[in-house]
Amino acid sequence: MGIFGWLSKESEEDYIDLLAKTEHLIKQNDDFYGFILEGERAKLEGATHLSVPNLILGLIYLVGINVSRNPNKAANYFNRSIELGTGFAYKYLGALEGQRNNRKKSLEYLEKGVSFGDPDAMLMLGYYYAYEITLEGGQPDNKKARVLYQKAANMGHEGAKQNIAYMDEDGR
Secondary structure, three states: OOOOHHHHOOOOHHHHHHHHHHHHHHHHOOOOOOOOOHHHHHHHHOOOOOHHHHHHHHHHHHHOOOOOOOHHHHHHHHHHHHHOOOOOHHHHHHHHHHHOOOHHHHHHHHHHHHHHOOHHHHHHHHHHHHOHHHHHOOOOOHHHHHHHHHHHHHOOOHHHHHHHHHHHHOOO
């Protein structure tokens, strides 16, 4: 039995802990090699009729967790996850399109993530309005950024709280 031997269960809730662990490791930039072993990935691939396993598989291929990075395969899993009801994949599609320099599509996905109530998407979109918009020749929109950060902070997002504090220190 692998480290995630319980993956044979057939409900979305059974995959939430694995998703949280995977996202946590990605955010911490830990060493992923071997985190998802071949057996566990095979179990996830056998559960693609559920939304959360598709989201996890998308992350595996986006980052390259014990597999070669494959952005197209990641996008397919993220889209399937969304079709099955998990809107948290929008932030990853937004990041993926940003890597592909498709800013318009990236922002569309982040907006969808925000409408789904994803605090990470709120933080990412807020950061765009506060800083990245200038890369396109636009002016920062600190009001939009603050609203997005505040929504995420109200949901307990520590990064959003830090960004609000930084904006306050910076007088924005």
